[in-house]
Amino acid sequence: MASLIGLTVSAFLINTSEFIPVGLLTDIAGSLGVTEAKAGILITGYSWTVTLFSLPLMLVFSRMRPRKLLLLTLFVFSLGQFLSVIAPGYAFLMIARICVASSHCIFWSIASPLAVRVVSRKHRSLTLSAIVTGTSVAMVAGMSLGRLIGLQIGWRMTFMCVASVAVLTLVYLTAVFQNLSSGAAFSVKNMPELLRNRRLMLIYVICALWATAYYTGYGYIEPFLRRVANFPDGTVTIVLMLFGGAGLVGSMLFYRFYDFHRHAFLCSTLALISAALLMLRVSASGAATVTGVCIAWGIAVLAFNVSFQSLRQDVGTLFGGIVCTNAGIGNIGYAGSFFSVAALIICFFFLSASVPGENAEH
Known part of the structure; x- marks a missing residue:
C-alpha cells in the first residue's frame, strides 16, 4: 500500500x-x-x-x-x-x-x-x-x-x-518501493505482432482522434473562458476546478459500469465529449450553461481516459492554435468535435466486435 x-x-x-x-x-x-x-x-x-x-x-x-x-x-x-x-x-x-x-x-x-x-x-x-x-x-x-x-x-x-x-x-x-523483477523485455522484433493486432490498432486510432479533439478545446479553455465567456480570473479558476472535479464522477461511473457494458460505455463517453465540444461556443453566452458543458465534458473525459489509459498523446493543441489564429478562439469546440465525432463513428461501428467480453479478465 x-x-x-x-x-x-x-x-x-x-x-x-x-x-x-x-x-x-x-x-x-x-x-x-x-x-x-x-x-x-x-x-x-x-x-x-x-x-x-x-x-x-x-x-x-x-x-x-x-x-x-x-x-x-x-x-x-x-x-x-x-x-x-x-x-x-x-x-x-x-x-x-x-x-x-x-x-x-x-x-x-x-x-x-x-x-x-x-x-x-x-x-x-x-x-x-x-x-x-x-x-x-x-x-x-x-x-x-x-x-x-x-x-x-x-x-x-x-x-x-x-x-x-x-x-x-x-x-x-x-x-x-519494493524491488520487483523486470519481466520480459520488449524489443523491435515484437513490433510486427503488435501491428497485426486489429483491436490494438483501432484503439490507437480512437485514442489519437479523442486526444486531438480534447486538446483542441481544452488546451485553450482558459483564454476561451476569459475572452469568449467573459469570466473574471476567479471564475475561470472555479470552472476549471469543477471540470476536474467532474472527472471523479467519470471515474466512479467507470468502476461501476465499464466491466458490464464496455462498448456502450465507450460510445457514450465519446458521444458526451462530442456534444460538449459542439455546445461550447453556443453555451458561452450564459455562465450556468458554459459551466454545465464543462462539467459534462469533465465527466466524459476522465471516464474515457480510464478506459483507454494506455495512450494519452495528442496533436490537439497545435490544431487548436491554428484555429485560434485563423478562425477565432470561440471556434475551438467546433474544431475539436470533428475529431471526437470521427472517433465515435469508429468506436460504434468498428470496435464493438473487438472489445473483450463483459466480465472478461484483463
Whole structure:
C-alpha cells in the first residue's frame, strides 16, 4: 500500500505539471512576450515528445529493474521542473517541458503495470481506477492551486512547488518501493505482432482522434473562458476546478459500469465529449450553461481516459492554435468535435466486435 500511495502522488504531480500551462496560458504568454497560440505550442511540444519518444525510450529502458526506472523517471521529472523555474525565455522553457515530457513517457508506460503488481489480484481494477483518478485530482486541486499560485506570485513559483513535492516523493519512494523483477523485455522484433493486432490498432486510432479533439478545446479553455465567456480570473479558476472535479464522477461511473457494458460505455463517453465540444461556443453566452458543458465534458473525459489509459498523446493543441489564429478562439469546440465525432463513428461501428467480453479478465 505504501508503494501505491507513492505512485498515486507521482501520477498527481505528473498530471498537475502537464496541465499547468493550460491554466496559466495567458500569463505565460505575457511573461515571455509571445502570443497565446505560440504559448500553446508548449503543450504541443510536450505532447509530440510523448508521442514520438514513448516507444523508443521504453525500448531503451525496458531491461532496467522497475524500482530503478521509476526513481530515475522521478529524478528527470524533478530536473525538468527546476529548469522550468529558471527558464530565461521561450526556447529554454520548451526544452524544460520536453525534459518533463520524457519522464511522462516512461511514467505512464510503467505506472499501471507497477500498480497492479504491488496489490492483490482482487484489487487490481480499483487500483487502476485510483491511479488514473490522480489525473482528475490534478485537474481539480493541482492545476487550480497551481493557477492560484501563478496568478499571485508568478507562474514560475507553480513549477517550483511541483518540483519541491516531486523531490519529497522521490525520497519517499526510494525508502518504500519494493524491488520487483523486470519481466520480459520488449524489443523491435515484437513490433510486427503488435501491428497485426486489429483491436490494438483501432484503439490507437480512437485514442489519437479523442486526444486531438480534447486538446483542441481544452488546451485553450482558459483564454476561451476569459475572452469568449467573459469570466473574471476567479471564475475561470472555479470552472476549471469543477471540470476536474467532474472527472471523479467519470471515474466512479467507470468502476461501476465499464466491466458490464464496455462498448456502450465507450460510445457514450465519446458521444458526451462530442456534444460538449459542439455546445461550447453556443453555451458561452450564459455562465450556468458554459459551466454545465464543462462539467459534462469533465465527466466524459476522465471516464474515457480510464478506459483507454494506455495512450494519452495528442496533436490537439497545435490544431487548436491554428484555429485560434485563423478562425477565432470561440471556434475551438467546433474544431475539436470533428475529431471526437470521427472517433465515435469508429468506436460504434468498428470496435464493438473487438472489445473483450463483459466480465472478461484483463
